Amino acid sequence: MIAYANAKVNIGLHIIDKRADGYHLLESIFYPYPIYDIIELYPKASGKTSLEISGIDLVPDANNLCLRAYHLLSERYSLPPVHIHLHKQIPFGAGLGGGSSDAATVLNMLNAQFAIGLSDRELCIEAARLGADCPFFIVNKPMYATGIGTELTPVDLDLSGRYMVLIKPKVHVSTAEAYRGVSPRSAEFNLIDSVKLPLQDWKFYVKNDFEDSIFLQYPEIQEVKLFLYEHGAVYASMSGSGSTVYGIFDEEVLLDVPEQLGTVYYPKAIQ
């Protein structure tokens, strides 16, 4: 069985409070983005569950979210061993949720392959054990996320007529470290109302609270945002805890991105 795991971007992100266990309460819009990891999974007649990774350089250790997703379900449903081949294309430490997407995709694949019969709602509960971003990838439609990111409500936001480009600076940002650098505060503007405004007004109202502290630490990420505005983006923002910055354009663009700024990603259909 082969499946494609897409990325996400965060449209606005307010960090509202910090829980006693250290997790933060937030509001954000999670929006699917069409770049993909490719996952092949098949049952093995014998031996142990194994993971092989190609594409972007990521070492296949026991903490890989593909394996954690397998072990989560195999403990409860005594699944046979499987082999997983992850072809990694979504950059990590990028705010694109690639690891969470892989995990959600493996949960979906196991559920189908072994006819476990879990509903999407039940899969979301399992996914939340693997990461706060993970349930979103089970639903995989534009969602207004609250709580620690696991409470999801469909949101009426359609950017399909626009063109979104990503630039991933060379630096990786650790999510846990990024959360340690922010101070929660009540949101200045209501996010759901703000995204109903014309796109050219978003730059005044749709904010990612991680930007201030991350831009201070990594000015090269802010440079990417300025580059996107200078090259015609109607709206640009860092995604999640970074380091990727996306720009939304009125029409298709081909950007001449200086090598030192980072790697550019254009939306692409599954190949």
Ligand SMILES: C[C@@](CO)(OP(=O)(O)O)[C@H](O)COP(=O)(O)OP(=O)(O)OC[C@H]1O[C@@H](n2ccc(N)nc2=O)[C@H](O)[C@@H]1O
């Ligand atoms: C910031 C966001 C925005 O969508 O995405 P990324 O930038 O990572 O893609 C998410 O909140 C990331 O979610 P996810 O990457 O699944 O986080 P987890 O694995 O659950 O947690 C990693 C660490 O981040 C911190 N964390 C995570 C979520 C949250 N609401 N509050 C937190 O404080 C915790 O320190 C936790 O140990």
Ligand SMILES: Nc1ncnc2c1ncn2[C@@H]1O[C@H](COP(=O)(O)OP(=O)(O)O)[C@@H](O)[C@H]1O
């Ligand atoms: N399948 C996976 N793909 C990417 N990263 C993974 C995976 N499994 C575990 N990780 C770990 O999770 C970290 C965060 O990866 P990822 O979720 O892609 O980025 P982000 O949190 O920036 O969206 C990586 O640095 C890596 O150590």
